[in-house]
Amino acid sequence: MPSQQHEALIELFRHRPALAAELLAGPLGITVPAYQNVRLDSGDLPDLIPTEYRADSVITLTRGDTSVLSVVIEIQLRPDQRKRRSWPVYLSTLHARSHCPAMLLVVCPDERTAGWCATPIDVGHPGWTLVPLVIGPQRIPTVTDPAEAADSPELAVLSALAHGTHPDRDKIFQALLNGLGTMDQHQANLYTDAVLAALPQAARHHLEALMTSATYEYQSDFARRYFYEGKAEGEARALLTVLAARGITVSDADRQRITECTDADQLETWVRRAVTAGSVDDIFA
Template sequence: MPTHQHESLVELFRSQPMLAAWYLMHVFGEKVPDYERAHAEPCDFTDVGPKEFRGDSAFALYDGNGRALIGICVEIQRGYDDSRHWKWPVYLATLRSRLQCPTYLLVIAPKLGVAAWCRRPIDLGHPGLVLRPLVLGPDRIPAVTDPVEAVAVPERAVLSAIAHGEGPDADAVLTALLAGLHETGDEQAKMYYDMVAEALSVTARHRLEELMALTYEYQSDFARRYVAEGVVAGEARLLLAVLDSRGISISQDAKDRITSCKDPDQLEMWGRRASTVDSVDQLFD
């Protein structure tokens, strides 16, 4: 079952059809022909039998006459799955047959170990026919530290933050990300922010929240809302920790009520009570 982050990364590429081709050119050195437009393609790769193969996403670059120049299968891989080595060649061959042009397999693997596994050559059996996936792992994703670049293509800044949000360039990478989000529509910015926050460690996530709060350039409605939500979430976590440290049983309903509360004053009041109550019911009285 695809995870939320898996689907978010798929949507990241669908929202910017040229993104996959940019990485082919600038990371893997592939020559991409001059094109008129980039377009998302159907990613169902059903064969002639009853079995259906469905990939994550597919794209094509077209010339001015509507002729496909290259096709790109983009796969998001967050864990080890040997079935991928049987399915990926099907995706590539089906897209090639459908578009009647050269095709590439680009695998996005946010974890270093998984990226190394994805790079293993896939021997198709026919002499000389070996598929070597092009894998964009954290070691190959360029760090975006220039806010201008992040504003131009925020999707590259998102992948950069996922890969480098905890390295030596973390502050520059996260600051550039915030610049890109500031110029993006609220709904898309929210999705991108959540995608990065989910991928980062707790320490790096807190640093991202601090940068958003401290850097005045990014005090948009989006930034202010997220800073406020971060404060509320922190209050809820602290309240649960106090109750747990006192050995007070917390039902799932009570936990949901605390974590879903968006009123900081209410959370503060519960926090004061948490040091003296004998049960969660008393907390809510």
């Protein structure tokens, strides 16, 4: 089963397919054909034989109605010898399906895996050697400009994941939070969870401290909501659990009032009352 980190990294490309073109043209220095739109395509790449190949994601750049470049996105957290047999199949199948050039872009969270992924794959046919295009931590841009992070929050997420121990990590985290503040709350929460889960403990605590600091220059409504509303959701679940354990009936209207409350302090008060209350009315009194 894919890990949270694997799924979160794929989500960066699903939510912002243009990130693939940005990474190819930026740190990798690949000439990307002129395009007008970017679309997310199916990662299913079936072969003629009864074997199903499925890439993590496929992104296609288009100009008008014409596909000009298709990119296989693979998230690789550790070496896997099977991939060296699958990746050439991905490219040849996608090339035949999309009727345009196809490239393989592999994103790795650590340099050791990135080095393994970048090793050329000799398919056997003369002149056919696949050299994967690999983005490891050293090739991920260091995003410290809040405006740049606002333009591409996903790139800011990659920057924070790769450079959480960088000497400029304050600026990196500030840019990250500024970028996340431009997104809808659900998507921003997803990215924040992924970054906090992947960072080393010291860097994670540092980011959390920045998000909750009253003097933090870039403290945003997002940062406050991330912690405060998260606490409120936990208190609401605790309250409903206590009521269920005590056999107290909760009407649909009361349940809605509890789950929609965003005041963590109020919910905490209701939890304390629920321990001895005889009804929901006693809790709300």
